[in-house]
Amino acid sequence: MSAKMGYDSGDFLKSLGFPEIRVHQSNGHFDFTKSGRRILVIGPMGSGKTEYSAKIWRDARVTLEKSDIVAELTRTGVADRRNVFFVRSALDEKRFEEYPEDALAYRGGYERLGNNIAKISNSFDLEQLLADFPQMGTWIIDEASFFDERMAYVIKYASESKGLVFVYPTLILNFRRDIFNSTARLLIETATDVYPLTAYCEHADCIQDSFYTYRYYSVAGQECPALYFDPLIIIGGDMKKEDPREPNYCTRCDHHHFLPGKVYTYFTLKPLGEEAAKGNTDPLMKELKLLTNDIRESELYKSVLAEQEDGFSHSQVIMNALKVPCLAEKALLYLFVEENLISSDLFRTFVMELNLDREYLMNRLSDNGRTIRW
Structure with a gap:
């Protein structure tokens, strides 16, 4: 009998002898x-x-x-x-x-x-x-x-x-x-x-609904979340990768989707890029040098450490984000490709003076349809 005559699908099934159950919309x-x-x-x-x-x-x-x-x-x-x-x-x-x-x-x-x-x-x-x-x-x-x-x-x-x-x-x-x-x-x-x-959250200890794509790197077998300023577009397959320079993806729920470095990106990295765009490149050069050679002295380290001290769960996983290689390269790519704060000439200057990984940079620039003449 139709719903217009006072019955819903649950009433109809009950009339056929089904127990009282929750009826879902069919996938037609x-x-x-x-x-x-x-x-x-x-x-x-x-x-x-x-x-x-x-x-x-x-x-x-x-x-x-x-x-x-x-x-x-x-x-x-x-x-x-x-x-x-x-x-x-x-x-x-x-x-x-x-x-x-x-x-x-x-x-x-x-x-x-x-x-x-x-x-x-x-x-x-x-x-x-x-x-x-x-x-x-x-x-x-x-x-x-x-x-x-x-x-x-x-x-x-x-x-x-x-x-x-x-x-x-x-x-x-x-x-x-x-x-x-x-x-x-x-x-x-x-x-x-x-x-x-939706999908199941792919964390081993969770079976909640997941809505989010999670990017992470594998470094010596450890899960290392991508930082917020990780290159947005990275072209590659879906296969699991052990190369710490290449990302892995899975789907995670709110609780297990880790994304350290967002505060740093807007509070520190982008302002440093804006200063460099005005001609004051020393502060950005100093931070990129620390990201390459002495991560614990960098503003990034302090910021991520503060995140996990502010009540973030899974603190060790969050700190693992700093074990991923090419952090200075990623920061520079963010300022150049996404924010357009760094000119091509300035990009080359940073790369040469800091002896950054050109192969990694070339691959990521290619992913984003950008080129640099060295």
């Missing part, structure tokens, strides 16, 4: 009849964002076997929303090296998409794909936050003008628990639907 099949949607699928790594995409692909395989009557419901112009196309970033190839070229890969498996998959670099590439494949009605843009801001409006225009559906499983929060970037913010603003997913 994808609705290909609704046009013009922009569906944001958010959650930390391991929450099933890409598997959600794979389910859409599998549902499409079933509905394509239906009659022409169904096709009339799922088509706008030449585009049929049962035709699904999967798009990923050309910068993220390392994540999928072990899979076939046409694989939509997720934890625990993959789907082979044949010609219905492509790698792109920017929103202009997406526009070209839309022109090349006009029959595709549902577009899944993997990690859409990694693309330029224009992407949000390319998606909005195409969905509204052509009835296309876009699904973008993506991280909205970065490891700092901030909105990932301006693209992520625009995707939120222009979305018509949002599906939030």
Whole structure:
């Protein structure tokens, strides 16, 4: 009996002899009849964002076997929303090296998409794909936050003008628990639907829901949290890494998501960068030198020590953040790449005078689309 007549689903199940139980919304099949949607699928790594995409692909395989009557419901112009196309970033190839070229890969498996998959670099590439494949009605843009801001409006225009559906499983929060970037913010603003997913916290002693991506390094087998000013964009695979210069990722709850150094970043590091931008480079040079050669005398050490004395739990794990190599390099990259306080010439000067790790710097600059002539 319908809810309009006074019964809810719990009452109906009870009438069939079920005990009194909590009834949840079912996870139904994808609705290909609704046009013009922009569906944001958010959650930390391991929450099933890409598997959600794979389910859409599998549902499409079933509905394509239906009659022409169904096709009339799922088509706008030449585009049929049962035709699904999967798009990923050309910068993220390392994540999928072990899979076939046409694989939509997720934890625990993959789907082979044949010609219905492509790698792109920017929103202009997406526009070209839309022109090349006009029959595709549902577009899944993997990690859409990694693309330029224009992407949000390319998606909005195409969905509204052509009835296309876009699904973008993506991280909205970065490891700092901030909105990932301006693209992520625009995707939120222009979305018509949002599906939030969670994962188990990956701390060994916890089984709480997790919403956050946690970045850490492994140094001599110890968990070392990334500091707040760690480079925001680091391109690499999802495999566990023991190289202390390369980060690992997992998902954590509030209690086990450690992020030391935020106070230092805004209270000390950024003001030092602002002073350097005005021509007074000595204070920043002194701090970077201490980060390289005598960490215990640095302002960073004092700040992180104060954090754990102010009631932070897991104090030793927090202090482990200072065991990660290339701290001066990371601080300098933050001021140069993200805050734009350091000029290219000044960047080179610091690197040469402090004899910083150029290989590490070059890799991180490349990740962020920046170059330096030495």
